[in-house]
Amino acid sequence: MVDVTANPRRWWALGALVASMLTLGFDMTILNVALPTMAGELGATTGQQQWMADAYVVVFAALMLPAGLLGDRFGRRRMLITGLALFLVGSLMGALASDVNWVIAARAFMGIGGALVTPLALSVLPSLFGPDERTKAVGIISAASALGLPLGPIIGGWLLNHYWWGSVFLINVPMAAIGIAACVFLLPETSDPASPRVDPLSTVLTATGLGALIYAIIEAPSRGWSDALILAMFAAAAVLLTALVLRERRATRPMLDMTLLAHRGFLFNTSAATLAMFVLSGLMFVLPPYIQAVLGHDAFGTGLRLLPMMGGLMVAARGAQPVVARFGPRAVVSAGLVVLAFAALLGSRTTVDSGYGFTALWLSITGVGFGFSIVPAMDGALGTLPRDRAGSGSGLLMTLRQVGAAIGIALLGSLLAGIFRDRLDVTGLPGPVAHTAGNSVVAAHLIAQRTGSSHLAASADDAYVHGMGVVLLVCGVAALAAALLTAALLPRTAPARETEGGADMVVPAGDARQ
Known part of the structure; x- marks a missing residue:
C-alpha cells in the first residue's frame, strides 16, 4: 500500500470525498422540492412520487452492507470509483428521462451508487490520515454530510426556478466526475481480504x-x-x-448480524433512531407540496421555508454531546423524542389559513427534537458494542435507518394519498378528470386552473391539509411511543468505546438525511 499520510495531496483527496458526500447529502432532499413540479409536468400520481423518493432509499438500504463488503474484499478505491460512476450514470438517466418510470429507474440506479459510496468514503480515511489527523478528517466529512441537508432544497429550488426539472439530476454529474478523477489520482488502494464474503x-x-x-x-x-x-x-x-x-x-x-440486537442498548437506541427516521422522512415527503401548492410558493421559496427544520436539526446535533455528558443518553434521547412528538402534534393543528409563521414554528421544534434524539441514539447504539463488532453494528444501524426512512415515505405518503382522494370534492367533474384530480394536490390545482374552478382548488387545499394533519398526528404518536419505550427500556448508561479508530466507525451526524 502506498503511504500518503505525509503527502499534502491527501487534503485534496479529502476534498474530493467531501464533494462526493455533499452530493449524496443534498440529493436526498433536493428531490422533495422537485416532486411537486415533476408531478405537474410528468403527470405523476402521489404513488409515483412516493416511488421516485423511495426507489433510491430501498435500493440504498438493501445494498449498503454487501457494497461495503465488496470494497473490503476487492478494493475500496475501485468500488468507490464504481459507485460514483453508477451515481453519475443514474443522474444522467434522470436528467434525460421523459417518463415517470424512467425517473424511478434512474433513482434506483443512483441508489446502487450511493450504497457503494457512503460506507467506503469513511473506510478509506485510515489510509490517508494518521491517528492525529483522522478525527479532524472524519469531522470534515460529517460536516459536509450535514450541510447537504439544508443545501438540497435551496439548490433544487433555485434550479427549478431557472431551468427544467431535470437540472436537479444534472447537477450531480460534474460533482461525481470530480470525485472519480480525484479517486483515480489521489486515493491509494486498500482492502481487507479477511472480511465476510458477500x-x-x-x-x-x-x-x-x-x-x-x-x-x-x-x-x-x-x-x-x-x-x-x-x-x-x-x-x-x-x-x-x-x-x-x-x-x-x-x-x-x-452480512446482517442479527445477534447484535441481543445487546439491549444497541436494540433500543437503534429502534429510537429508526423511528425518528420514519417520522422525518414522512415529514419531508408531505411538506413540500403543502408549501408549494397550498401556500403558493415557488420551488426556491419552498426550499428556503424548509430551513427552520434544518437549522434546528444542526443546532441540536452540535449541542447533543455536552447535553448527553451532563444528563446521560437515555434522558436526552427520550427528551428529544418527546420534543419531536410535541412538534408533530402541534403541526397537526395546521389549517388552510394558518400561514407560514405557524409552520416555521413547529418545523424549528421538529429539527431540535430530531437532532437531540438521532445523534445520541446512533452514538449510544455503537457505544454498547464490543470493539470487534463496531463495523457490523454500524452497518446494521445504517441499514435499519434506511428501512425506517423507506417505510416512512411509503406508509405516511399512502395514508395522505388515501385521505386526500376520499376528502376531495370532485362534484361535477367528468370521471377521468375527477380521477386525475384525486392523484395529487398538484394535479387538482392544475385542473382547477384549466376549468376555472375555485371550489376545486379550495377543496384540494382543505383535503391536503387535513391529510397532512392526520400524518403529523401519526408521527406524533409514533415519536411519543418511541420516547416511552426508550425511557423505560434503554439502559441508564452505555460504556464508552475506547478505540483508537473509533471515530472511523461513527456514522456522521449528517447521515440523518437518509
Whole structure:
C-alpha cells in the first residue's frame, strides 16, 4: 500500500470525498422540492412520487452492507470509483428521462451508487490520515454530510426556478466526475481480504423483501388493502424477510448480524433512531407540496421555508454531546423524542389559513427534537458494542435507518394519498378528470386552473391539509411511543468505546438525511 499520510495531496483527496458526500447529502432532499413540479409536468400520481423518493432509499438500504463488503474484499478505491460512476450514470438517466418510470429507474440506479459510496468514503480515511489527523478528517466529512441537508432544497429550488426539472439530476454529474478523477489520482488502494464474503442470496432476499413490502404499502390506497395483489405482496415480503433473518442467523459470518440486537442498548437506541427516521422522512415527503401548492410558493421559496427544520436539526446535533455528558443518553434521547412528538402534534393543528409563521414554528421544534434524539441514539447504539463488532453494528444501524426512512415515505405518503382522494370534492367533474384530480394536490390545482374552478382548488387545499394533519398526528404518536419505550427500556448508561479508530466507525451526524 502506498503511504500518503505525509503527502499534502491527501487534503485534496479529502476534498474530493467531501464533494462526493455533499452530493449524496443534498440529493436526498433536493428531490422533495422537485416532486411537486415533476408531478405537474410528468403527470405523476402521489404513488409515483412516493416511488421516485423511495426507489433510491430501498435500493440504498438493501445494498449498503454487501457494497461495503465488496470494497473490503476487492478494493475500496475501485468500488468507490464504481459507485460514483453508477451515481453519475443514474443522474444522467434522470436528467434525460421523459417518463415517470424512467425517473424511478434512474433513482434506483443512483441508489446502487450511493450504497457503494457512503460506507467506503469513511473506510478509506485510515489510509490517508494518521491517528492525529483522522478525527479532524472524519469531522470534515460529517460536516459536509450535514450541510447537504439544508443545501438540497435551496439548490433544487433555485434550479427549478431557472431551468427544467431535470437540472436537479444534472447537477450531480460534474460533482461525481470530480470525485472519480480525484479517486483515480489521489486515493491509494486498500482492502481487507479477511472480511465476510458477500452472500448473493441474502442480498436478493433483502432487496426483494423490502421491495415487495414498499410496493404493497404504496399501491394499497389505489388498489385497496384487500386487493389480491397487495395481500400477495405483503405475504411475499413476510416470507422473504423471514427467510433472510433465518439465513443470517445460521451464517458463521453473516452480512446482517442479527445477534447484535441481543445487546439491549444497541436494540433500543437503534429502534429510537429508526423511528425518528420514519417520522422525518414522512415529514419531508408531505411538506413540500403543502408549501408549494397550498401556500403558493415557488420551488426556491419552498426550499428556503424548509430551513427552520434544518437549522434546528444542526443546532441540536452540535449541542447533543455536552447535553448527553451532563444528563446521560437515555434522558436526552427520550427528551428529544418527546420534543419531536410535541412538534408533530402541534403541526397537526395546521389549517388552510394558518400561514407560514405557524409552520416555521413547529418545523424549528421538529429539527431540535430530531437532532437531540438521532445523534445520541446512533452514538449510544455503537457505544454498547464490543470493539470487534463496531463495523457490523454500524452497518446494521445504517441499514435499519434506511428501512425506517423507506417505510416512512411509503406508509405516511399512502395514508395522505388515501385521505386526500376520499376528502376531495370532485362534484361535477367528468370521471377521468375527477380521477386525475384525486392523484395529487398538484394535479387538482392544475385542473382547477384549466376549468376555472375555485371550489376545486379550495377543496384540494382543505383535503391536503387535513391529510397532512392526520400524518403529523401519526408521527406524533409514533415519536411519543418511541420516547416511552426508550425511557423505560434503554439502559441508564452505555460504556464508552475506547478505540483508537473509533471515530472511523461513527456514522456522521449528517447521515440523518437518509
